[in-house]
Amino acid sequence: MATLLNVATRIWSQKKKDKNKVYSVHEPQVECISKGKAHKRYEFGCKVSVATTSRGCWFVGALAIHGNPYDGHTLSRTLDQVARVAKKPNRAFVDRGYRGHGYKGEIEVHVDKVRRGRTPKSLWRWMKRRAAVEPSIGHLKQEHRMDRNRLKGKEGDRINAILSAAGMNISKLLRWLVDYFLLIYRLRPTAYLL
Secondary structure, eight states: OHHHHHHHHHHHHOOTTOSSOOOOSSOTTOEEEEOOOSSOOEEEEOEEEEEEOSSTTOEEEEEEEOSOOOGGGGHHHHHHHHHHHSOOOSEEEEOGGGTTOOOOSSSEEEEOOSSGGGSOHHHHHHHHHGGGHHHHHHHHHHHSSOSSOOSOHHHHHHHHHHHHHHHHHHHHHHHHHHHHHHHHHHHSOOOOOO
């Protein structure tokens, strides 16, 4: 009861221009994230940084990050998680939200540019592969429950991010196995009795 009263007094005393407002009584750690898009200016929750492979878009990192940090400041934590979960990558291709990331490590980080002619041809092919990640993130939100978290607290946010990415990988793997066994079934020899 004391925590609910504390949240209620924070809601009652907050002003319009205050930082660290309470947006939800039951989830006081929810943050307002400015999207900057005309159709959806704000979202409420926490940022999730995901990392995928360049081929196949397998999710190798999913990290819920609280405090609404700048995207570039989340890069080192995400790359550390990728190195723990999978093999350490040689290069990372990120969108323009990561400009000024300040990452100093062994991995080459390539930020998408507005003027595409400046990128060498060898890297441009990999930069185009980055466009395949956006639909995967959309599927992660819509079909694998990343859009609405039903788990409580900050730990619930972290668990939901990891389980959503793992669920997407498992569904891809199951789809591949079904296709493989159907191919074997179709190619099996048939015996005819006369």
